[in-house]
Amino acid sequence: MPVITAARTIVTCPGRNFVTLKIETDAGISGVGDATLNGRELAVDAYLAEHVIPCLIGRDAHRIEDIWQYLYRGAYWRRGPVTMTAIAAVDMALWDIKAKVAGLPLYQLLGGACREGVMVYGHANGETVDETVAQAADYVARGYKAVRLQTAVPGVKGTYGVSKDKMFYEPADAALPTETQWATEPYLRTAPQLFDAAREALGWDVHLLHDVHHRLTPIEAGRLGKDLEPYRLFWMEDAVAAENQAGFRLIRQHTTTPLAVGEVFNSIWDCKTLIEEQLIDYIRATVVHAGGITHLRRIAALADLYKVRTGCHGATDLSPVAMAAALHFDLSIPNFGIQEYMRHTPETDAVFPHAYSFADGMMHPGEAPGLGVDIDEDLAAQHPYSPACLPVARLPDGSMTDW
């Protein structure tokens, strides 16, 4: 059995902040796990360093489930994004070690491939409907089978999802939260125009997705879902604040547009009602924020009973370590739906050399043993941590709303 001899976190900022956990064993084999919680990176770093790492030393690295239970139950204060991101990092690193010891890519240990590749969606965004549709066309030309479209709402400064840097959208942009605006009525008028233009230009052979980013009330979301029905979206994401799960019952009564939610969920308990009552179609809980591969497999198994498919979060704040873990998971589960894929910058890719690849709209984790991703610690050290927060949003009258 490989015994855990040391563990440490590496905080680096190759364009954006990432926290990586590295666990070492007496077998000379180490594993990596992503511990990045966007805008709150140092909270997880401290949680790992102060409360988790001391508990790992001397344990059998192969006992993944037992260590998961030990950390989850042992905290007494269960769940929450900081705790579950820390546990996720440990879990990913232990699966990495186990698969390296076996000499197999991780997906083989998870039951083997259920499909040839993982369908991903990219992000198209623009200041105008035309610019956004042109961006989407660019993604289609690059082989993408699915594209998320977000366009600026006229008169709304800093509309969610619209960025100057088209390829590497990163909302955590300042040491203190940037103030953006939100106005629901113009948004509800603009979104159907966007998808009308998109279908007109792109046709029907590409999946179109949209993220509402928690902005609407349930009845507004029902109206938007209904207005978008003619354009046959793959999904409408985060239509209401995810805490208000009863809101999804109301949305369901009004629209057949498929619903996705869950990027901010951190445990199966967040997903349970929505899945069991079949209030959603895609669960977006992700490997780094929902307790790692061990816990996400449990969520996917529950979802499979109700024909709910996965659509894991995959924004750039998930490091290449989490991206690799997600791809092994996606390849191995029966009820995979789609995987979000926002490309990392070349600086990030250099710090995290990886085996996964993209071709023709599909990704594959590769055949390297383990997760197939590493961290170049010398290079990481050249990019020191730089504080960056997610934005906040205000309504036209100045009151705070959900970002």
Ligand SMILES: O=C(O)C(=O)C[C@H](O)[C@H](O)CO
């Ligand atoms: O990728 C998405 O769907 C998002 O909503 C991106 C989030 O705003 C981002 O990951 C927050 O850290």
Ligand SMILES: [Mg+2]
């Ligand atoms: Mg989202």
